[in-house]
Amino acid sequence: MLGIAIAVLFITGLLSHYQYEPWSWLPQPAKPVWGYRLTQGIHVAAGIATIPLLLFKLWSVYPNQFRFPPIRSIKHALERFSVAVLVSVALVQVITGFLNVLNWYPFPWYFVTVHRFLAYLLVGSVLLHVGVKLPDIAYGLSAKVAEADVLTEIPWNENPESHSNAGPLPDPPTPGISRRGMLTAAGAGVGVVVLTSVGQTITPLEPLGLLAPRQWTAGPQGVPVNRTAEQARVIAAATSPAWTLQVVGPKPYLLTLADLELRAVHEARFPINCVEGWSVGASWRGLSLLEVILQAGGTADSRIQLISLEQDWGFNHSFIEGPQLSAALLATHINGQRLNVDHGYPLRLISPNRAGVLNTKWLARIEVLS
């Protein structure tokens, strides 16, 4: 179960990475509109569920630490080292991932880079560990749940003392919870964790989200915000009546606030889906990005850069091309109301199947790059 969770986390994690650094010959698709919402929702829900699951797994094999002698051979020493790497990376990976969801950064490094490279190290260690333990895994899966003796370091088929080679397990001296009971408890525990936290992604489950970090109903205009106008230090510039949008291309021009009012006639329903796992659908109204680009002399095949009023932040700009460009809106309204300043007033990008942070807010300039 833990192995499956890590495989799912790795795949959804790589998909998320592709949102940020796509290859130019294979731009992000715009369909399905809920694509990133699904994969990143799964990534975060599975990651949260993995924390107790990992601790449970480590606890179940903890007695192995005290076998004697602690190191039997060079091969055994190497294996123990690889397990130590696996355990420490797995713990740091899930804990820092959860802290990122909670927006708490008690570490100095840039989360995204370290999370990605630690993932390679973690998955590599898992593959190595599975290779080492493959005979035990095959045995564990084929044996009866109640009888399997998986707590042995020597592969069971090479171990004459293994219970599995000597008939069924004897009753433990004082019968507590059975192995089956343990697995039931762990499964139910994970179920409770997922059910009470996934309301931040599956919006109808929000009332059940007793342990959900985000609460979309509490967000302004029905949608939470991740970067506030105050954090971005754009309140004065974004609310200025003299705001204009510079459109840079073969035929450059300016759009004023009054132009927006005239041209904001396109409507779409896209979810906004954050890399931190929360997501919520919203109705958007605004200008067609493609029309704005065509007017500037670009085409549907152009590569576009969108630049925010915000200074000095890595995500104060984004790039868009291909299907997402054709589907995108430059939004002025959200859920029937004029965007408030935290949602990106006066103008923001919104495109389907796109990581939330790449939907640049407080737009100042749009450049046709090719």
Add this chain to the structure above:
Amino acid sequence: MKAWRIALAVAGIALAAFGVFRLVTQVPPSYLLILALWLIAALIIHDALLAPSVVGVGWLLRRYVPDRGRRYLQLALIMIAFVMVIAVPMIFLRGSQPAVKALLLRNYGVNLIMIIGVIAVISLILYVVRVARDRSAT
């Protein structure tokens, strides 16, 4: 099976080495040092503090709680531990973010107590059913 084992091990070592290579080449050394401290601290905190205390609780249960009740107590405690691992950090971080982010606003302490209550009641019902069955069997 041997070929599979070798293939998995080689692929695993290659992927792990790639991860380390990217870390070393892309992350400043001063951050790498702190990351190494985190990795070591995670091992020590888990192996020397967390796991022994859980084992200690298990020992106390075995020592003082009769067999039949212990199973249901263990069932409840495992589930409660799962929930607490997630809930406790959120209790501490509650209210740490601007309100418009709609993040960490809930009363996680009260919610945790509610969830623990539900788990306790269900486990108690299972236990009572078990006792009643044992009685009717004798």
